[in-house]
Amino acid sequence: METLLRRCQIRSQILFFLFMHLQLIGSGAAAQVVTSRGTHGNYLTIQLGSIRYCFPHRTHDVCFFSGAHLNPVYSLSLCVLGRHPWKKLPLYSLSHLVGAFLGAATVYLQYYDAIQTFSGGELLVAGPNATAGIFCSYPADHLSFWGGLVDQVVATALFLLCCVALEDQRNGPLPDGLHPVLVGALILTMGVSMGSNCGFPLNPARDLGPRLFTFVAGWGEEVFKAGGGWWWVPIVAPFVGGLLGTVTYELLIEAHHQTTPSEKKTCSGKMGKQTHSQHIF
Numbered sequence: 001m002e003t004l005l006r007r008c009q010i011r012s013q014i015l016f017f018l019f020m021h022l023q024l025i026g027s028g029a030a031a032q033v034v035t036s037r038g039t040h041g042n043y044l045t046i047q048l049g050s051i052r053y054c055f056p057h058r059t060h061d062v063c064f065f066s067g068a069h070l071n072p073v074y075s076l077s078l079c080v081l082g083r084h085p086w087k088k089l090p091l092y093s094l095s096h097l098v099g100a101f102l103g104a105a106t107v108y109l110q111y112y113d114a115i116q117t118f119s120g121g122e123l124l125v126a127g128p129n130a131t132a133g134i135f136c137s138y139p140a141d142h143l144s145f146w147g148g149l150v151d152q153v154v155a156t157a158l159f160l161l162c163c164v165a166l167e168d169q170r171n172g173p174l175p176d177g178l179h180p181v182l183v184g185a186l187i188l189t190m191g192v193s194m195g196s197n198c199g200f201p202l203n204p205a206r207d208l209g210p211r212l213f214t215f216v217a218g219w220g221e222e223v224f225k226a227g228g229g230w231w232w233v234p235i236v237a238p239f240v241g242g243l244l245g246t247v248t249y250e251l252l253i254e255a256h257h258q259t260t261p262s263e264k265k266t267c268s269g270k271m272g273k274q275t276h277s278q279h280i281f
Contacts, residue, residue, distance in 0.1 A: 023103025026050045027210065030134045031107055035114035047191035071203045072096055073242035077160055080243060081250070093205060100209025104135045108217060123214075125222040132219050132226075135210035137201040137234050139227040148233050151197045155190060156241030157248065159202055162186050164249045170257045201234035208235055 029049025033041040072093040078084035108115065115123075115131050125132040132138065139148045165171060166182055174182070187202075194200045201207040211231060214223045224231045 023100045023206065023210065024106055026206075027104055027107040027135050028110065031111040031114065034131060034134050035111060035118040037118070043195070044192070047188055047195065050187060050191060070096070072205050073156060073160065073203065073238045074163060076239060077164070077242050077246040081246065096203075096205030097209045100205050101213050104210035104213040105217070107135070108213070123218040123220075125219055125226045132214050132223055133199075135214050136207045136223070137199040137230075139198045139230050139233075140196060143197050143227075145228055145230075145233075148198055148227075148230065149237050151194070152201065152233060152237030153241035153244065155194045155200050156202050156238040157245035158241075159186065159190060160242040160245035161249045164246055165253070168249075168254060168257075170254075198230075198234070202238055204235040204238050 026046075026049050029041065029046045033043075033045055072089070075084060075089055075092050079086050079089055111134075115134075119129045119131050122129070123132070124130045125138070139145075143151070163183065163186075166174070166179060190200055190202075208231075211223050215221065
């Protein structure tokens with residue numbers, strides 16, 4: 001038990017720092033574009049900031065595909081599939097949440113003067129001088145409640161379907177280092193095609209952590225009231241969409257893979273051990 005706790009603590013610390021790093025880059029890109037009123041970047045700049053952590057090193061490859069996940073939705077999907085222990089899910093999710101909270105706080109400190117100048121000293125959630133959207137998602141004016149719910153379910157379902165497909169070794173092994181590049185390309189593609197409604201949050205911790213920060217940092221309870229109580233949609237809908245995408249892949253693709261000789265041998269070995277155990281007891 002002590003060994004397991006130590007391993008969980010180490011992985012959670014790694015997740016904490018990586019998620020804080022992720023938040024710094026993503027929200028930092030948004031802060032630069034918003035506070036400069038578009039003179040130092042644009043919508044594409046924000047999307048590139050969101051995927052920056054996928055490319056310079058293999059950290060994302062290690063964390064996303066080896067058990068240290070950067071999205072609680074992905075972790076939950078693997079738990080449902082029996083590929084990840086349920087007991088690790090709460091600690092992983094908490095690490096994501098705290099890392100995102102502190103990442104948002106760091107961006108706020110870094111861009112404090114710019115935010116105050118842009119907003120005229122008033123921290124707003126809506127309007128031409130709103131700055132809350134730097135840190136978390138809010139629905140566009142045209143988006144209805146149900147439209148936003150569908151948007152998040154569909155986007156996260158597609159995201160998880162593709163991620164599970166990338167992890168499935170029976171689709172063909174990928175060269176080392178290519179996983180993070182493909183995930184980054186996937187996020188960028190979704191950002192430029194599904195981002196106008198609400199910014200495609202996809203990650204509950206990435207949205208809730210910064211939202212809690214803005215709540216205590218001066219934006220107040222409006223961060224939970226805006227958009228007709230929108231705040232819970234990017235928290236609940238991604239889990240629904242993630243499970244939908246995972247189950248869809250399992251039923252339509254993975255269930256139809258042919259069993260390889262090595263897999264048959266492995267299954268036979270497991271059956272033999274089970275039979276032997278039954279004879280003993």
